[in-house]
Amino acid sequence: MPLIELTGIERSFHLGDSVVHALAGLNLSIEAGEYVAVMGPSGSGKSTLLNLLGLLDRPNAGHYRLEGHDVTTLSSDQLAQVRSERIGFVFQSFHLVPRLTAAENIALPMMLAGIAPRERQVRVAQALKDFGLDQRADHRPDQLSGGQRQRVAIARATIMRPALLLADEPTGNLDRHTGEEVVKLLEELNAQGVTLVIVTHDQALGSRARRRLLMEDGRLQHDSAATPDSPPTSHAPG
Template identity: 80%
Template sequence: MSAALIELAGIERVFHLGDSEVHALRCLDVSIAAGEYVAVMGPSGSGKSTLLNLLGLLDRPDAGTYRLEGRDVTTLSAEEQARVRSERIGFVFQSFHLVPRLTAAENVALPMILAGIAPTQRAARVAQTLRDYGLEDRAGHRPDQLSGGQRQRVAIARATIMQPAVILADEPTGNLDRATGEEVMRLLEKLNGQGVTLIVVTHDVALGARARRQLLMEDGALQHDTVARREGVGDPCALPT
């Protein structure tokens, strides 16, 4: 099995709402190997989105450690986390999150601009990436001039332009019809087949079943890990009674 890309140990995340505490993540220990295809599943409020935000360095845990490629990223400054996020993590969202005023090519180029890559190098890589995703004839179109499937392909192109180690996909087919959603999933799975770690957050059982490993979340805790149980690893932390 490949080396661990992601290692979470003792992760806790607590939100304070008025006088009450909400344990969004509790006693979370997860290891994900490089190249894995993992679905994070569970009902609303189970901790899926909080886990995604933490994996994407958009949030910090209240306790525990998160190691990415062997590096404890929980101890990094906000600036250092932003660089890791830019260079090693790709995001694909349900609502695309494209910049409306920018063209497809300009949206794809954004991560490279933020990373300070030279304009000539950017132009060549964007052109090649748009060709790879069948979008070369849409390079000059703004998001409102694209179909849902084209917008998601632009989003995936933007997510992969920096050749990240992991792609985090949050309900990537949620705003797409079934045929277009299937096309998008095949595209993501092709990237996984090329060695990119793919983590899909979904409440869709059929979508989650496509992954080779499913993590089932409930009340902020990991309730079931298909791979962990197959390999004889002990039960994850039980929910407090």
């Protein structure tokens, strides 16, 4: 059973008098443990796809099955619970809470999930060690470098042990050396079994993924996993 299965996904937005088809007739299957890069020009549907995979947005039509469950029919509260327990997010701009320390930022998802303080403490201590942040536990984001902030963000994204990690331009605000360290960290998590989906404009980063998806005009134009004899993975509606 695939971890992710999208069937006939449509997502459109109204801009003035016009309708923009951000995703059109999208069919996509991703197995557990895959390392996937989603690429394409601005406006191709990459971010819309990521938001939909992360249950931050709903399709207008079609079905999204996550771990075998159709999540398109879930209530907002149910979606929030699935996001909390099964999906981690890493963003270009880190999105850390400014007033919280590194340790408190990492612990935040567990607090929201109602995990007991003692277990939170143990898991945060292990995460700080694993991500090389032992000496930065009590530092706020404005006291951390860009690379340290992104490591805190990744630790926070994975502290609930999600099945799926979504990264939106994770190296976009980092210099090349720091970006390389962050990518290696993400790849180590993938090697441990976490399914990794990265949206990026960076060809060098995209080429590292074992599977590359090329989006264009809301459609999946190329899937490196497809063989020459495979049927198209996406089609225009109607």
